[in-house]
Amino acid sequence: MTDQKPRKPGEPSGHSRRDFLRGSGVAAATAVLTGPAVGMLDEAKAAEGEPKVLSGTVDIKLKVNGQERACQVEPRSTLLDTLRNRLDVTGPKRVCDRATCGACTAIVDGDAVYSCTTLAVSCQGKTIETLESFDTGEHSVPHAFHQNDGLMCGYCTPGFVTAVKSFLDKHPNATEEEIRKGIDGNICRCGTYVGVLAAAMQVAKATKGA
Secondary structure (H helix, E strand, O other), X not given: XXXXXXXXXXXXXXXXXXXXXXXXXXHHHHHHHOHHHHHHHHHHHHHHOOOOOOOOOEEEEEEEOOEEEEEEEOOOOEHHHHHHHHOOOOOOOOOOOOOOOOXXXXXXXXXXXXXXXXXXXXXXXXXXXXXXXXXXXXXXXXXXXXXXXXXXXXXXXXXXXXXXXXXXXXXXXXXXXXXXXXXXXXXXXXXXHHHHHHHHHHHHHHHXXX
């Protein structure tokens, strides 16, 4: 099994995470059908060597919330399973388990990813952040969610808080429309989007005034 790159949410301009997922299949098919793409793929394989095949149980180390954590996993284990079942990091939630709702969102090297479809082995050597490590002070994203009722049943809340933090860390001066685009890979079944956006805007405005 080879390493898998984590999926990223949409940026404030260009395609959203959903646009990327829809378009990636078409792009892959086009690449297969074009001669130059095949040539580039062959060159890449030659440069990187053969993919490393993993099987059985492997020892890995993950840097989670500033701490180096060691555990044993199967190569197919997702980051979500590894965090929750091996490392007792339960901030990311298992809900859809198919990269559609965003409840499992974690931050890997600054990018928000669906941890339910990201292989744990692909995250070695990277920085992983989850809800547990976030600041909860007056100008923080968790505090803003509390102040703006950006939660109801709570299933989606950790993922939304994580997605909003990741996006605002990169785009502190984002507009409401940019924030909508940037976190559209997360779903709230209770419909608390008004509160979520209000919380995100509160943090963005506080950052601008700082």
